[in-house]
Amino acid sequence: MTTTERAPRRDAIDNRAAILDAARLLLNQDPDASLEAIAAAAGLSRRSLYGHFANRDELLRVLLDLGAVRVVDALASVSHADPVVRLALIASRLWGEVETVRVMALFAVRGPFKGHTATRLEPLRTRVRAAVEEGQSSGALRVDLPADRLARLVESAALAVLEESALSPLDAAAGHRLVMLNVLGTVGLGWREAGELIDAHPELDRKDG
Amino acid sequence: MTTTERAPRRDAIDNRAAILDAARLLLNQDPDASLEAIAAAAGLSRRSLYGHFANRDELLRVLLDLGAVRVVDALASVSHADPVVRLALIASRLWGEVETVRVMALFAVRGPFKGHTATRLEPLRTRVRAAVEEGQSSGALRVDLPADRLARLVESAALAVLEESALSPLDAAAGHRLVMLNVLGTVGLGWREAGELIDAHPELDRKDG
DNA sequence: AATAACTTGCACATCAGTGTGCAAGTTATT
DNA sequence: AATAACTTGCACACTGATGTGCAAGTTATT
DSSP states (O other): OOOOOOOOOHHHHHHHHHHHHHHHHHHTTOTTOOHHHHHHHTTSOHHHHHHHOSSHHHHHHHHHHHHHHHHHHHHHTOOOSSHHHHHHHHHHHHHHHHGGGHHHHHHHHHSTTHHHHHHHHHHHHHHHHHHHHHHHHTTSSOOSSOHHHHHHHHHHHHHHHHHHHHHSOOOHHHHHHHHHHHHHHHTTOOHHHHHHHHHHOGGGSTTTO | OOOOOOOOOHHHHHHHHHHHHHHHHHHTTOTTOOHHHHHHHTTSOHHHHHHHOSSHHHHHHHHHHHHHHHHHHHHHTOOOSSHHHHHHHHHHHHHHHHGGGHHHHHHHHHSTTHHHHHHHHHHHHHHHHHHHHHHHHTTSSOOSSOHHHHHHHHHHHHHHHHHHHHHSOOOHHHHHHHHHHHHHHHTTOOHHHHHHHHHHOGGGSTTTO
8 A cells, every 4th residue: 555654643743833932932032042941841841852853953953944934935025126225125124024033033144053044045145135236236325345245244234233122122113214224324325315215215114014 | 477479480471371372363263162172272281271270261251351451452542533533443443453353352242251341341332432422412423323322333333344354354454444434334424425534534544543 | 409380191070961762651543 | 442643751871071189290490
């Protein structure tokens, strides 16, 4: 007969999800949280966690992958004729996706898995770079830096706002605006210019970002 | 008789210095480098390292303190009537002090010792904040953010250049200029404006910075 | 030459966390 | 009710690094 193995049990599926939830929660407070703690938070024993994930690394990778996919997907739909507005849109929506998982996000990008994360984030980074290049050739953005360098500084500018919000909380509206402002400033705009650009474009209002 | 204990031996002094040098070198490549490795690089056994430093933490703290003091001292002399130029000067000189120890610098500010580092860096941060406030009330800098927040973003902007230079090397001249540009952009200036300001002030030329 | 300072090697205790094997239980599914 | 899937507890091995005690050497200093 055909290898018809039983489907995974329902409770097992739930448990796996619970582990991922717990991991997201705990690792976002301390990226070094132990498997013991995570399993407990998920209502399981450490021993059974190993029934779902072969080891710590696998759990981490799955978790980071889920996050990366979510972000990349959310940003895939961002489009705008004006590359500057597009950059602001990307920044804003990124903030929206990531503000609740700041620590994990920083860990993903800077921690020991940054290489792995880089792979998953490739499409996003490519889009940012494209927007930067476009903006440079249209004369809207600074041209005193090569596009790839500027794109990386843009990323840092966005991360800086994540860090900042950890030090001194930003409400949703302020957060959205600040990522955009910081990115636009990095990319060459003066602060009034940047503020006006944001105000002039209703699509930059945080309702869909 | 008076407690006249012998002075420390000369070779011991040298060895202590060698350990600090080795630590600076190795920890700048990997902040988790083992004491074994550090001692070896200093030409000593791990066991004797403990004759100079009670434990890993002490070694780290001494090393970070030395670095912090060096930086704070180097920046203490920075002064300029124009707060914007002053910020640029601080950024530039900071880069000069820190470019050769990027990883350690990032570790100092973001790693597990960031609290300790914060204490040592207090005077510097205070000066940055003061410059930002001054620039805001003179109308030269953006006023859409509270001074302390802006000051922290300025710091992040400087760190971003450190990170960037790790990814894609910057020669001395380019580094100095880029920290300034990135800081000035963060603080509200447009990129042309920032560039012109730097060019207009010969004291911002990297020769003393 | 005497002395204190310093270095070394080795053995040992410690520690927190990871990953496994196994036997005995519980529970979803058929 | 039978079966496979899942969970659990416990014991254990392991790892990589830190920190200490001690006895025996070497070396700077007086």
